[in-house]
Amino acid sequence: MRLLELHRVSKHFGGIRAVEDFSLEVQAGEIVGLIGPNGAGKSTLFNCVAGVFPPTSGEIVFQGKRIEGRKPWELCRLGIARTFQIVKPFASRTVLYNVTVGAFATTSRLAEAERRALAVLRTLHMEEKAHVRAANLTIADRKRLEIARALATRPRLLLLDEVMAGLRPTEVDEMVEVIRRLRDSGITFFVIEHIMRAVMALSDRIAVLHFGHKIAEGLPAEVARDDRVIKAYLGEDYGAA
Amino acid sequence: MNASTVTRQPASGRPVLLRWAPLLLLLAFAFALPLVVRSATYLHILILLLLYAYLTTSWNLVGGFAGVLPLGHAAFVGIGAYTSTVLSLQYGLSPWIGMILGGMISTIVGVLIGLPTFKMRGAYFALATIAFAEGLRVMVENLDRLGPFRLNGPRGLQIPPLEVGFGRLMFAEKEPYYYIILTMLVLAVGITWAVSRSKLGYCLAAGGEEPEAAQSLGINVARLKLIAMAISSFLTSLAGTFWAQFTLYIHPKSVMSLDISFEIAFIALIGGRGSIAGPLLGALLLRPVSDFSRIHFGDTLPGLHLVIFGVVLILVMLYQPRGLQEPLTRLYRRGMQRLFGTGEGG
Ligand SMILES: Nc1ncnc2c1ncn2[C@@H]1O[C@H](COP(=O)(O)OP(=O)(O)OP(=O)(O)O)[C@@H](O)[C@H]1O
Ligand SMILES: [Mg+2]
Numbered sequence: 001m002r003l004l005e006l007h008r009v010s011k012h013f014g015g016i017r018a019v020e021d022f023s024l025e026v027q028a029g030e031i032v033g034l035i036g037p038n039g040a041g042k043s044t045l046f047n048c049v050a051g052v053f054p055p056t057s058g059e060i061v062f063q064g065k066r067i068e069g070r071k072p073w074e075l076c077r078l079g080i081a082r083t084f085q086i087v088k089p090f091a092s093r094t095v096l097y098n099v100t101v102g103a104f105a106t107t108s109r110l111a112e113a114e115r116r117a118l119a120v121l122r123t124l125h126m127e128e129k130a131h132v133r134a135a136n137l138t139i140a141d142r143k144r145l146e147i148a149r150a151l152a153t154r155p156r157l158l159l160l161d162e163v164m165a166g167l168r169p170t171e172v173d174e175m176v177e178v179i180r181r182l183r184d185s186g187i188t189f190f191v192i193e194h195i196m197r198a199v200m201a202l203s204d205r206i207a208v209l210h211f212g213h214k215i216a217e218g219l220p221a222e223v224a225r226d227d228r229v230i231k232a233y234l235g236e237d238y239g240a241a
Numbered sequence: 242m243n244a245s246t247v248t249r250q251p252a253s254g255r256p257v258l259l260r261w262a263p264l265l266l267l268l269a270f271a272f273a274l275p276l277v278v279r280s281a282t283y284l285h286i287l288i289l290l291l292l293y294a295y296l297t298t299s300w301n302l303v304g305g306f307a308g309v310l311p312l313g314h315a316a317f318v319g320i321g322a323y324t325s326t327v328l329s330l331q332y333g334l335s336p337w338i339g340m341i342l343g344g345m346i347s348t349i350v351g352v353l354i355g356l357p358t359f360k361m362r363g364a365y366f367a368l369a370t371i372a373f374a375e376g377l378r379v380m381v382e383n384l385d386r387l388g389p390f391r392l393n394g395p396r397g398l399q400i401p402p403l404e405v406g407f408g409r410l411m412f413a414e415k416e417p418y419y420y421i422i423l424t425m426l427v428l429a430v431g432i433t434w435a436v437s438r439s440k441l442g443y444c445l446a447a448g449g450e451e452p453e454a455a456q457s458l459g460i461n462v463a464r465l466k467l468i469a470m471a472i473s474s475f476l477t478s479l480a481g482t483f484w485a486q487f488t489l490y491i492h493p494k495s496v497m498s499l500d501i502s503f504e505i506a507f508i509a510l511i512g513g514r515g516s517i518a519g520p521l522l523g524a525l526l527l528r529p530v531s532d533f534s535r536i537h538f539g540d541t542l543p544g545l546h547l548v549i550f551g552v553v554l555i556l557v558m559l560y561q562p563r564g565l566q567e568p569l570t571r572l573y574r575r576g577m578q579r580l581f582g583t584g585e586g587g
Binding site: 153 | 438443447450453458459
């Protein structure tokens with residue numbers, strides 16, 4: 001079943017063509033990776049899907065319904081959650097408070113919201129940090145908090161924007177494992193990631209953006225072999241990651 | 242902008258009575274105070290203290306939780322005062338009913354102000370609310386009548402003390418006023434407490450701190466701010482009626498002036514906005530300063546209290562940006578822990 005369809009989506013900022021004619025389908029239960037060099041337009045594409053701004057042109061379809069131009073909170077209620085590349089925790093609050101806010105998307109009772117929040121924190125191995133103020137978290141934990149908060153809304157589709165950046169190699173492996181388990185529980189993932197090892201291991205399919213254009217799409221192994229991809233991107237970075 | 246600072250643990254089986262005992266004691270003390278304080282002057286000062294604690298608690302619902310800085314809440318005080326007074330003078334309506342009607346008008350006005358202004362950021366929002374409240378005051382000052390209603394422009398309205406009694410919200414003594422405003426304050430604090438532990442409170446605080454993140458979590462931030470504004474303006478308005486019935490004389494400068502809006506904001510910021518204790522603490526510390534400066538320097542240096550507040554605010558913002566409630570709450574929790582060894586704290 002197609003969960004998310006992007007048809008010729010473009011986003012321009014004045015003269016900057018951040019995304020140009022991008023098309024992609026994400027099937028329910030898939031993990032799709034989105035890679036590309038800095039400034040390729042990956043986060044911009046996520047922002048279009050998540051309703052931060054509407055695409056300049058093109059169609060975005062979620063569960064058979066056109067959604068381009070809808071507001072972020074409406075999309076969240078439809079089942080699309082996202083993390084922010086530049087994390088945005090409610091810094092003065094505890095981790096539990098942050099995640100409880102997310103859980104309130106699908107319940108109105110505080111006790112129930114806190115129960116769900118704690119369950120999510122357990123999934124992400126963060127329960128012992130529940131009462132730590134978000135401002136005092138390490139960058140790795142802030143990334144995890146982003147995921148926890150988004151998960152607490154009980155999404156069907158989760159957009160992850162570079163959540164592994166700043167994680168140590170063992171933590172990356174752990175995160176890959178967590179995401180796999182969440183997928184098995186029925187959540188579909190669309191993942192921007194710079195850490196090649198992680199995105200190659202995780203993704204069922206990968207799309208490659210370069211200067212706003214999709215230059216390749218396919219299985220991880222295919223993409224890794226693609227000449228244009230190697231030239232545009234992997235050539236500089238693959239070895240380093 | 243930071244909202245509240247209350248770090249809370251999930252509901253757990255702590256000794257309930259112990260948690261509430263200090264609050265109950267405080268409440269009993271407040272209710273017993275008029276038995277000890279017999280001087281009308283001191284009672285008057287206490288009533289104003291409670292009134293400002295109430296006003297600031299009402300303000301805090303939007304100014305604290307929603308992370309914006311409204312500086313025009315005097316408008317709602319004025320609407321409340323004028324609505325009940327006009328209706329009782331011209332139509333003999335009980336001020337209690339006028340109080341509710343005034344509250345409803347303030348709610349509508351509050352939402353109408355919020356609709357365009359909640360999209361503004363920081364200082365722009367504050368300026369817009371000042372402009373609105375001042376505009377309203379100048380209008381009332383220049384209106385002798387508004388349709389069938391007599392407003393009397395700058396001369397204001399005198400309430401003749403003819404019928405005394407609870408139904409008319411008018412008393413010869415000060416004590417009844419004390420108990421009414423204390424009850425109103427307890428209710429407002431109760432509402433704040435309930436909000437802070439509800440979906441509305443969590444989502445308001447989230448939207449005030451990181452609007453973009455809050456929206457991505459399903460929160461329509463602007464809509465929640467309007468709801469907070471509606472509750473806040475309704476409650477604020479009730480105080481206007483109370484004030485009118487307490488002083489029996491209202492004019493635009495007394496119930497709609499910018500001083501009121503500023504004093505509320507000062508009390509909230511110095512006490513600690515977004516917390517439940519902040520407004521109470523702020524009023525407790527600042528009201529005496531106001532009264533003292535008005536009694537002793539009212540003629541020579543009017544407005545001295547605002548200058549003092551300004552200096553205090555600068556110091557507090559420098560050293561305790563979350564307001565004085567934070568260090569005091571911490572002390573209190575530590576004291577409780579020492580005394581009872583409970584798991585209280587966060
Ligand atoms: N709100 C905006 N207004 C104007 N230009 C923007 C905006 N957002 C992104 N851009 C521009 O669009 C282009 C794509 O940016 P984007 O953040 O989508 O890249 P990215 O692929 O996520 O990069 P990175 O890997 O560094 O996160 C960049 O040139 C960026 O400067
Ligand atoms: Mg990006």
